Amino acid sequence: MAANRLATTLLTALAPVSWGTTYAVTTEFLPPDRPLFTGLLRALPAGLLLLALARVLPRGAWWWRSAVLGALNIGAFFPLLFLAAYRLPGGMAAVVGSVGPLLVVGLSAVLLGQRPTARALLTGVVAACGVSLVVLKAAGALDALGVLAAFASTASMSAGTVLTKRWGRPDGVGPLALTSWQLTAGGLLIAPVAFLAEGAPPALDGRAVGGYLYLALANTAVAYWLWFRGIGRLTATQVTFLGPLSPLTATVVGWAALGEALTPVQVAGMAVAFGATVVGQLPTGTTGPAAPVAGTAPRQARERRPVSP
Numbered sequence: 349m350a351a352n353r354l355a356t357t358l359l360t361a362l363a364p365v366s367w368g369t370t371y372a373v374t375t376e377f378l379p380p381d382r383p384l385f386t387g388l389l390r391a392l393p394a395g396l397l398l399l400a401l402a403r404v405l406p407r408g409a410w411w412w413r414s415a416v417l418g419a420l421n422i423g424a425f426f427p428l429l430f431l432a433a434y435r436l437p438g439g440m441a442a443v444v445g446s447v448g449p450l451l452v453v454g455l456s457a458v459l460l461g462q463r464p465t466a467r468a469l470l471t472g473v474v475a476a477c478g479v480s481l482v483v484l485k486a487a488g489a490l491d492a493l494g495v496l497a498a499f500a501s502t503a504s505m506s507a508g509t510v511l512t513k514r515w516g517r518p519d520g521v522g523p524l525a526l527t528s529w530q531l532t533a534g535g536l537l538i539a540p541v542a543f544l545a546e547g548a549p550p551a552l553d554g555r556a557v558g559g560y561l562y563l564a565l566a567n568t569a570v571a572y573w574l575w576f577r578g579i580g581r582l583t584a585t586q587v588t589f590l591g592p593l594s595p596l597t598a599t600v601v602g603w604a605a606l607g608e609a610l611t612p613v614q615v616a617g618m619a620v621a622f623g624a625t626v627v628g629q630l631p632t633g634t635t636g637p638a639a640p641v642a643g644t645a646p647r648q649a650r651e652r653r654p655v656s657p
Contacts, residue, residue, distance in 0.1 A: 360578025361590050363571040368597025377559030379550040383430030384542035389560045391422050392535025394569035398528035414529035420508030422534020428501035435494030442595040444498035446479035451506035452588040475592050475624035481617025513584040523577040589628025592621040
């Protein structure tokens with residue numbers, strides 16, 4: 349069981365590691381100032397591809413549940429994240445986003461009945477401090493709308509993570525189908541906003557096509573499948589504590605591939621944030637009753653596994 353959990357954790361960690369390459373790919377390969385169009389091409393093609401592979405459509409309540417999860421994890425998250433990145437200086441969006449583990453701990457107490465532990469709260473604070481040391485740079489006055497968008501994007505993803513854990517999956521439906529439903533719903537939500545706000549799609553050269561293919565396939569289709577698969581097998585808190593790997597990866601990529609300087613303070617912050625990520629994966633013992641999971645609880649009870657989607 350320990351080996352299986354470690355393998356699941358490592359595979360799930362590939363998702364935020366992949367997301368950490370988004371900034372470099374966007375700035376080096378994609379047309380500028382098209383955040384909504386980029387979000388659309390990340391979500392909708394990936395969702396339709398996975399939907400074709402899974403060949404399973406939602407049924408009953410899962411039509412509206414998929415729409416809600418798709419809005420929280422994709423449709424609202426992408427535009428808000430890009431809006432924050434465009435309006436805030438330096439890594440401030442990542443700093444605001446680093447409070448995600450604390451939000452998930454709080455939402456898990458409300459929606460999953462899991463009482464927060466002092467260690468989880470302290471680890472969340474330490475992780476946020478570590479990310480701040482890595483990405484935060486001196487800057488002028490902060491844009492209020494940018495800060496609000498950054499917090500809203502973090503809250504949206506945090507709520508989506510906890511609700512994904514609470515609702516689980518229908519009988520006979522795997523994480524591939526669940527991922528396809530959310531990406532498709534989120535992409536359809538972004539589409540009209542992108543065309544209204546940004547107009548017709550820009551002309552794309554070979555570099556842009558390659559960048560969008562990477563974002564749609566590896567950065568979104570595979571990464572989100574691994575993420576939702578991980579939510580089904582780990583606790584919501586364990587999954588969200590993998591989030592700091594995203595800004596850490598972005599910093600390493602900037603240093604290794606883009607020639608950006610890496611200061612001793614940043615290195616120390618990386619060590620602190622990575623240490624908090626590792627601590628966040630440790631078992632916490634009993635923290636309260638787990639929420640029921642649709643369609644999977646009987647099988648998991650027989651296998652003596654933790655309740656998960």
